[in-house]
Amino acid sequence: MTHPTLLLLSGSLRKGSYNRMLLAQAAEAFGPANVIEGDLDLPLYNGDLEEAEGVPEKVKTLAAQIKDADAVVVGSPEYNKGITGVLKNGLDWISRLPGWPLKDKPTVVVSASAGRTGGETAQFMTLSCLTQHQARLIPGTAVLIAGAMNAFDDDGRLKDETSQKLLTERMEGLRAELG
Secondary structure (H helix, E strand, O other): OOOOEEEEEEOOOOOOOHHHHHHHHHHHHHOOOEEEEOOOOOOOOOHHHHHHHOOOHHHHHHHHHHHHOOEEEEEOOOEOOEOOHHHHHHHHHHOOOOOOOOOOOEEEEEEEOOOOOOOHHHHHHHHHHHHHOOOEEOOOOOEEEOOHHHOEOOOOOEOOHHHHHHHHHHHHHHHHOOO
């Protein structure tokens, strides 16, 4: 597949987030692709809202983006030793739609965090949530960028050559899954 669609999902809504920077680097390392950023700025899941108004259009759009993507990269920041509410909420919403959009979708999770473990706990939790969605999680060494406030240069690029090499290897592995 020469020009696949790569969907990026950031568990942080902040435009200048470290995970958005990491996702941008992941997309570059993935190679030529139609890159789309999914929008996780969704209303909080509420069964009463769903019953009264149905699934919000933004959720339907996200599910369609996931379904149409050839591969997904999730940027999972760590907030208070766990998955962000934004990311969990997005996963909860899309689970309400028929067809399981993430089922069998080649997926990699990466993390950048200010803490010393680089988001390891959040990444573990995110992988667990994605397993329930039946995503095809691509194995490999975890991309965990610790001390993220010092890990990127002024242009939002990873400073550390070892981290960049690891990210590139993960993205090459993801691309190889597409055939």
